[in-house]
Amino acid sequence: MRLALPERWSVQRIVQILLAALLLFVIFKGASATLSEGKFTAAAWKSLIVTGLALGGLYALIAMGYTLVYGILFIINFAHGEVFMSGALSTFFVARALNDSGFLNDQPVLSIGILLLFSMLVSTTIAVLLERIAYRPLRGSPRLVPLITAIGASLFLQNTFRGMFGAKVRAYPQIELLKGTVDIFGFVVGKSQLLVIAGAALLVVGLFFFIDRTKTGRAMRAVGEDKEIASLMGIDVDRVIVTTFAIGGMLAGAAGVLWAINFKQVDFFMGFVPGIKAFTAAVLGGIGNVVGAALGGLILGLLEAVAPALLLTGYDVPSPNQLKDVIAFSVLVFVLIFKPGGILGSDEPEKV
C-alpha cells in the first residue's frame, strides 16, 4: 500500500528537517537575546516556571476528561469545559457560606475537603447527565454529530448557570492558611500553588493506578479497544462509559475548586477557554493516552507562562504575552508535523 510513498516522503522529510532547523534557530536566537538582555531576574524566571506548573497541572486534570472519553467513545466532549465550570461556580456558594460562618478559616483542611467533594459531586452529576441525554442516543451516528450536540450542550449549560447564578464575576473566598509562600529548592512557591500542584499530581497518579490496576480500569481499556468484544466478555459497556464520564467529571470538579483557589475568581464563562486549552493539551500529548494528557497539560502550561517572555522579549515584540496562544498553537502544529499522533500517541493513521 505504501509502495508509492517513499519518494514523496523524502521530500517531506527534507522540508521537515529544514523547518526544524529554522525553528531551532529562531528559538535559540530569541532566547539568547532575551537572556543576554537580562530584563528578568532568575527569581522571575523561577516564579514563571512555578505558575506554569500550577496552570499545567490544572490543564492536565481537565484534559483527563477529554482523553478518557475520547479513548473509549472517540468523540470530543466539547462540553467538558462546562462540567469544570459547573463544579467551580456552584461550589462558590458553599465556600461563601463556610466563609461567612467562619468555618473556612477555623477548619481549612476540612473545608477544602468539603469544597472538593461538593464540586466533584456537581461536576460528576453534570457529566453523567450529559452522557445520558446528549451522547448515548447518538452512539453509532457519524462522529461529527456528537460534536455538535456537545457544542449545543455547552451553550445550554453556560447559559443555565448564568440564568441561575447571574453573570457576576465572583471573588472566591480566600483561605488564610494558603496565603504566603514557601521556599522549595530556591523556588518561591505560593501555598495555593503548592496545593494545586500537589493536588493535581495526586489525582493524576491516582487515576493511573485506577486504570492500570482495578477491574473497572481494565474494563475501560477493553471497551476502548473494542466495544463488541468487551461486551461479549461480559463487560457492561454502558456502565463502563458512564463510569468514564463520571471519572472525567470528578477530576474536572476537583480542578474547578483548585482553579478557584489558585486564581481567586469564578464566573459562568470560566469553562470555555480552559476547556479548549485542555483539549489542546490532550491532543498535544496524544489523545486517548492518559500519560500523554498529563504531559501535554504540563507542557502547555509551561509554554504559556514562560515562552512569551523567553522567546519574544528578545525580538522586541510589543506586548509579548498577547501572543502566548500563537506560541502554544504553533508548538502544537510543529509537534504534530513531526509526530502526527501527538507526543505519546501512535503514529499509525487512524481508521475511519
Add this chain to the structure above:
Amino acid sequence: MRKPKWFSLVALLFVLSLVAAACADDDDGDGGNGEGAAATCDADEFGCVEVADGDAIQLGTLLVITGENASLGLDSQYGSQIAVDMYGEVAGHSVELVNEDDGCAPEGGTSGARNLVSNEQVVAVIGTSCSSAGEPAAQITSDAGVVMVSPSNTAPSLTDPATHQPFYLRTAHNDKIQGAAMAQFVGEELGLTTAATIHDGSPYAEQLQAVFADTFTGEYGGEITGTEAITVGDTDMSGALTSVAAASPEFLYFPVFVAEGGLLAAQGRETAGLEDTLFGGADGMLTQDWVDAAGAANAEGTYLSGPDLAFGGDFYEAEFLPAYEDAYGEPSSVFHAHAFDAATMVLDAIAEVGIEEDGSLFIPRTALKDALFATTDYEGITGILTCDENGDCNPGATISVSEVVDGAFERIWP
C-alpha cells in the same frame, strides 16, 4: 442535460435581482393630521414620529445585554429605565423602552440598529455600549434620521470631526479626557515618574492606555517602563504581570473590565517586583463588582478614574441609587449614570420639540436632533452637559479619581 435548466434559472434569478434592485422604490409619505404639525413634519427632512392618542412614546436602547460584557449594557439599560420611570409622562404620553442587543461587536450594532430604525415608532436610541458597535450603528441611525445618544462609547473617532455621524451624540466622556486625567493624577498629584500599562485588547482599554502613556511621558515627564496586553477570557495573568514587574514601575495602569481587572489586581499583589507598585484603572472597573471580583483586600488602595458622580448633589445617592437597587440590585458599572443623563436629555428634547394635536404627539426627527445638539448647561448626574457640534456632550467632563478604602470607593481627587 440538466445543465441548461439550472443555468437558465440562475441567470434568470440574477437578472431579476438586478431589475428588482433598480426598481426599488422608496416612497415615504407621512400624512400628518393637523395643519401645524403637518407643515412642520413635511418641512423636516426625516419627517415626524406620530404617537397616537393613548400610545406610548418608544425609545430604543442598543446596549450589550448578552455575552461576557452583559453586565455593562444591562446596567445602562436599567439606568435608562429608571430615567424613564422617574420622568413620568411626556406631553401626555407614557414612555417605553425597546431593548436591543449590540453584542459589543459591529455585527450586533448593525443588526440591532437596523431593527430599531425599521420600527418607525422608535423616536431615539440610547446606545451603543461598545464603540466597535457604535461605528456602524451611528451610520445606520444617521442615515435613517434617528438620533442616537451613547452612554458608554468612549472611542475618540466617534466624535472626530472627520468621521462624526450627524445624528450621533454621547454623554460618556471621550477616552482622551479620562486617560489624560489619570496621567495628570499620577504625574502631579502622586508625583510618580515611572509607570507601566496593561490592556486587554479591547478598543477601550487600548486607547486609554495609549492616551495615558502619551500624556504621562509628554506632559508630565514620566517614563513608561513597559506595555503588556492580556487576552480576554484568560485567568493566568502572571506572564504579563511578571513582564511589567521586571522594571519595578511605581504605577501600574490597567484600564480593563471587571473580570480581568479583578484577576490582575489579585495576582498582581503576589507578583515579585510589584510589591510597592500602586495600581490604577478606569471606569470599566469602577463598580463594587470589581472590588468583589478582586477581593476587597487586593483591591485596597487601587486608584480608579471615572465620572464625578458627586456632582449631582444628593440626587444620585438619595434618589437614583435607592431606586436602582430596589429594582435591580447592586449596579454593575457606573455607566447607568450616563445612561440616565442620556435618556433624560432625550425626553427633555422630545418635550421641547413635540407638537401635540388631537391627542397625538408629532415629533419631528431633525428638530429633535437639533434640540439635543443645542443642549447647554444641562445639570445631569455626571456633570454639567453641553453638547458640541461633534456630539460630545461631556467635553468638560470632570473626571474624579477614587481610591478603594476598606472595600469601598472614596473620592480623593480633584
Add this chain to the structure above:
Amino acid sequence: MAVTEVKQRSPRQLATKFGLIAGIASIYFPVVGITERFNDRTIVDGVLQLGNAIFFVIALAAGYIVAKPRPLPGEEPEPPGPNALLYGALASAIAGLMTGLFVLLADSVNLRPVLISVTGGLIERLSYGGSAASAVLIMIMGGAALGALGAGLQLISTKLRRPVVIALGTALLISLTEPLLNAILREVLSQMGLKNNTSWLYEGGGLSVTGAILVLILTFAGMSWWTTRGSGVKAAYKQRPEQQRKMIKGGALLLAGLFLVYLPQILTSFLAEILGTVGLYILLGLGLNIVVGYAGLLDLGYVAFLAVGGYSTALFVSERSSLGWALPYWQVVPLTIIIATVIGVMIGAPVLRLRGDYLAIVTLGFGEIARVIVLSDWAAPTLGGAQGILGITAPEVFGVDLRDPQNLYYAILACVAIVAFISWRLSRSRVGRAWNAMREDEQVAEAMGVSIIGYKLLAFGTGAALGSLSGMFFAIKLGSVFPSSFNILVSINVLALIILGGMGSIPGVIVGSFVLVGLPELLREFGEFRLLIFGTVLVSLMLLKPEGLIPSRRRQAELHIEEVEEELFEKRADSDGPEPAVT
C-alpha cells in the same frame, strides 16, 4: 451493537417518571429567569403570556406522553382507555406539586442570594395573587386538569388529533414570529393600498383574541382537509408522467426563486439585513462544506479565512487603513481571493498528513492564531490592532450602492447562486469524486491513483477562497472590521450549520443557515436567553435527526460499498464523464 432492551413499565411508573421530568422542567424555567422574562411576551393578547404558556405546554405534554400507547414490538397498538386520563392527570399533578412546593420553599426561605432570578416578584406572580400555600393547590389541580386534557388528545381519533395539535402549534408559531410577520403584513397591506391595520390578527406584540381564533379555525380546517384528502393529492401527483412532475417541481423552484428576489421589497431594512447575514453564512457554509462535506477534512478554524477576506478588503479599500491608499473594488476582489487561496494552501500544506480530530485541533489553532495576530499590538501598525480598521466604503455596482442592506442582499443572493452552482458542479465532477474517494478511504484512494496531496490542497484552497469572499461581504456590510468579530464561535456556528443541514448537501447548508443564523436573529428580543435556546435547538435537532435536516442523497448512497467501488472504477476508466467544473 447491542439490541436495546425493551423495558416494560407500569402506567403508574411511567406517570411518576414523566411527572418528575415535567416537574424539574417547570422549576427550571422560573429558576433561570425565563418565566419572568418571557412573560413580557404576549401569545394571545390579554389572555396568555409566553412565560405562563410554557407551564401549560409542559403539563399538556406530560399528560400526552404518558397516555401514548406503548405496544410491545410486533403488537398492534392498543387504543388507550379512560384510565389514560387518570395517569395523564397524575403525571401533571406531580409536576404541579413539585412546582408548588418550590414556590412554598422560595416563599419561606430567601433563595435570592444564590439563585438570582428567584425574586419576590416572581414568587408573588407564581402564587397567582393568593398565598404560596394556595399556589400549591392551584398548581396540583391545574396540572391535573391540563394533564388529563393532554391525555385526552390521545383518546380522540388520529384524524382529529393531528389537526388539533398542529393548529395549536401553528398559533404559537405565528404568535412568536409576530415581529417578522406583522412587519411583512403591514408592508404588504400598505403596498396593496389597504389600511395597514393588523389588529384583527396581532395586538400587543402577540395574537389578538380574534386572530387566535382565526388561526386556530383556519389551520384546523386546513389540516382536517389534508388528513382526509391529502393522500389523494399525493397519489395524483405521483401518477403524473415524469415530465409533468419535473415541470411542477421546476415551477415550484422558480416560484421560490422569484419569492426570494421579491422578498426585500416587502421587508423592512432590518429583515433584509438578517437575510443578508443568513446569505453570508450560506456562503461560508458552502465553502466549509467543500472542505468538510466533500473532502472530509474537519476544519474548526474556518473563521481564519473570513478574517483574511475581511482584513484584506479593509486594508485595500479603506482610506483610513495603514496603507494610506485605496484600490478600486475590481482589483481588490481578485487580490483578496488570491491572498486567501495562497494562505489556505500554505496552512494546508504542513498538516496534510494529519487526519480527523488532530486536523480539527490544528485548524482550531490556526483560527485562534489569526484572531490573536489581528488583535495584537505587534501587528497593530499594519492591521490596526484593537482599534480595528474603519471607513470601508461600499462599492457601487451599476450605480447601486451596496451599503443599503436590500441591495447588498441581492449581491449576496447572486453570489450564493453562483457559488451553489459551482459547488454543485464540483461535487459531480472528477474532482468531486476524487474527494469522495479520499474521504471514504485515503489509502485506497491513493492506491487508485488519486493524488491525495493535490486534492487536499485543492479543497483547502477552494474553501479559503470562498471563505474570503464572505469576509469581503462581511467587511462591506459592517463598514469596519474588528478582531472580536473573528472568534471561534463563528467557526463553530458554520460547522454546526452544515452538519445540522446535512453534510455535503447544498440545500442542507441553506436550510441550516436559516435555522442557526436566521432564527437567533429573530429571537433577539429574548436577549440573554438567545444562546440558551440556540443550544437547546442544536441538541434536540441532532437527537431527532442525526443525519441532518436535508441529508445529501449522494452521501447516503455512498454508504453502500459497491457504489463507492463502482465510482472509483468508473473514475479510473473515466474518459467521457461530465467535464470538471471551472474553478
